Amino acid sequence: MLSDLMYRLRSLTRRGVMEQELDSELRFHLDREVDKHVAAGATRAEAERRARLTFGGLDRIKDDTRDARGVNAAEHLMQDLRYAVRGLRARPGFSAAIVAALALGIGANAAMFGVVDRLLYRAPAYMAHPDRVGQVYLTATTSSKERTYAQFEYTRYLVFLRNIQSFDRAAVVGYRHLPVGVGEQTKEAQVGAVSATMFDFFDARPVLGRFFGASEDQTPSGSAVAVLGYDYWQSQYAGAASVLGSSIHIGNGIYTIVGVAPRGFVGFTEEAPPVAFIPVTAFAATRMANYYKTYNWSWLSMYAREKPGVSLAAADADLTHAFTSSWLDQPASTVPPVAVARPHAIVASVHSGRGPTAGPQARIALLVMGVALMVLLIACANVANLLLARAIARRREVALRLSLGVSRWRLLQQFAVESLVLAVASAVVGLFVAHWSSTVLTGLFARPGVPSGSVLDARTLTFAGTITLVVALTTGIAPALHAMRADLAGALRDGSLGGGRRRSRAATSLTLLQAALSVVLLVGAGLFLRSLSNLRELRLGYDADSIVFVGANMRGAKLSDTELAALDQRMLGTAQHAPGVENAALVISVPFWSFEGRGAPVVLGKDSLDKLGAFTMQTASPTYFATAGTRILRGRGFLPSDEANSMPIAVIGQTMAQAIWPGENAIGKQFRVGGDSTPLRTVVGIAEDLHGQRFTGDPEFWYYLPLSQAPEAAGQLFVRVRGNPADAVASLRKLLQPLMPGASYINATPLSDMVGQEQRPWSEGATMFAAFGVLALVLAALGLYSVVAYAVAQRTRELGVRLALGARAPEVARAVVGQALGLASIGIVAGSVLALAAGHWVTPLLFDESPRDPSVFLGVAAVLIIVAGAASLIPAMRAARVDPAHVLRMD
């Protein structure tokens, strides 16, 4: 063993010496052999010939001997590496093209992997036993519709705690945007109102102080203590230890800082990292006195950890039992009986993207990941094509070395090392691409507030390393095998002319693959762009682009109803007279923000309207319709004369009118909102429909009441401005803030931002598909160009002959372009078939767009034809310029 080691060591460290020794040893043998034959009477020349014949190939023996020494693998690798690097440096353009193509492919994949991993797979930071932790979802049937809930009441959590047995941990968390700080410093920030048990899910230790415990998280109102988030502690307190014991204003309360969470600790949230954690009971008590006894504030997500060995079915059964107990605990008048509601609870992934209420975000991220893989595939096909061309050019070299006794295995190794060097170089460049693009990608995919930054870390790097290896194998091995399959004699005889046909067959298939895949991606891009533009053109039912939403956050300032109403009027008046403002109105409901759901209106003589759909109430001041831009289709809107003591009126949405009074004129009909004591309201106008909660799916039923007839503190304004709402935000805030009492403050946001936030899934899809589609198109164009250019180079002689025989240059050029167009056409057909087959994947992600939209397919075909024509133009011109005399003289 030791001798073996020493021997290997010596062979490695003293490689030069050992090579020399082997050389003289073999030479000595040969000389003795020659001497022997000479002594037997042969001539010197004859003796040498016979000695060499019995000895065999010197190189091969040396190779075998090196193998026997056992250091060969490492040595060969070094040799191959040097050889590969030298070869690649000798052709910088070629190498750069390959590295660029692969780097884009690898980089895009690494970045997308980082995004998808975070959205769907990676356990939250510091979590212990993530495989046993899940989020609790509830399902129940109300108003004859089964609904799934991710959020519920603190009271229900208490019932769960008393009932569940299969779990060793349970916690509730409510992450909220709350004003933090006082005075000028006040900023809205993410705060985690969490049960003390949440910390038990994590292997995290506070970097300073302590987490809060069960004794500080008790009903009715827990202790006012706070644990700061690491980043906030760093940025706001410069990481000072003196922060412990000082107080911090969060929401309406003042909390004592008792600890600082470790870096990166966020608890259970996929949104912005919280600046602080406070006991859920302490926070809830500032909002509602009876929060732990009632069932009307659903705001908490619940997480639970199964005991080891508990099956999923048992866990779900246990939860369902607890849920049923809590259902029975609710006042019977407020919910349907258990037999009807069939309450059911499950534990699902802590990643909301994999849970039952997942939005399209995760699906789109997965889809884009698939698209990135396709781009990588295209890049690989392209690179394989380039390497293939090179392998063919090297056929002679390969054949020569094979005939000199170099084993095929060694050659294959050498090819593999070469593509590995390429792939690794590409991976390095690709990681820069990933680093750069991940900032953009997380910006696109992460929830607002999550710091956009590099996604590069150990998991992503491992992934990038793996795909790099796969890329090296797929791009390197095929051309290598291709080159070596060649028969020796043929290759040596034909020289560089040989192998052309086989090469072009392989290259053509690779090009077709690229073209077809690009068609698929481009069709995807087209569909998503169309879908986005459909969405943008969708009439929302209000002019989001002209409206600033202004909200007053009272932050604990205690005002009487009269004072609040007066404040509303002052805000309205100030806003209305602000420069650049066309109109303003007080509103109760705000699209994609907050809704006043009062359940279905009650129509005399009709059954419960709940079955028809979900109703939303808007209560607003008289100028509402002019301010929002919501059109009145029939009848009238609000009038200043709709006073508290005049006839109670309502305006209702078109679809709602048809749903309640099908085929009838709804104007003049009556309904009431709420109990029997509320007045019957007469419908005086029909408004256009409105998208305030979603863009697809069931229509929304909105109805409008004048604020004067349903008085309520609005605290919210729509302000219609001339020009860009974003420019008006700052001045509106400045004008309105002086009206606010105490710590209360004004928020102002362009309404289009709030709508745009909801359109993100569609715009993400469109952006990513368009980017990758263009990338794919560029790669396909390069591939096409190289195939056509190569074919022209191969056929130079033939073209020369044809020109000599009287063919005219334009005809020759046309033939070349025709070849490219032919290839493109086959690619278009194959790609279209693929795209049609894959269409159902994207259907749910498209807005009002068929995945078979012929205009998209035709457009893509046209683009590909144009690109193919352009790619073949240079080779075609070269073909037309072939000089027959010159070509014919070449042989």
Added chain:
Amino acid sequence: MDADRLDLPQGTLDLLILKALSLGPQHGWAISERIQQVSRATLQIPQGSLYPALHRLERRGWIRAEWGASDNNRKAKFYELTRTGRKQFAEESAAWDRLTAAVSLVLGMS
């Protein structure tokens, strides 16, 4: 190739090399010559395998090499058995004897 020359059965080359070296240190060429002579030219050493075999045995520590002067005063690489090599040779030749005896017995069955 002469009809009365035999190709070496797989794996016997190592044994022959060990045998040749058991008689004293030798260089590669002499090893091949000696085997050929002693076998009355029946055994043809495939020269292509001789040196890989020598280096393999050296790596295993059964033989060791040293540069010395050959009979015609040229520098040559001489191989000799190590102690392990000697033991290995004894074991392998005994095993070979048993094998050939057994094979002859079977072949001599009447």
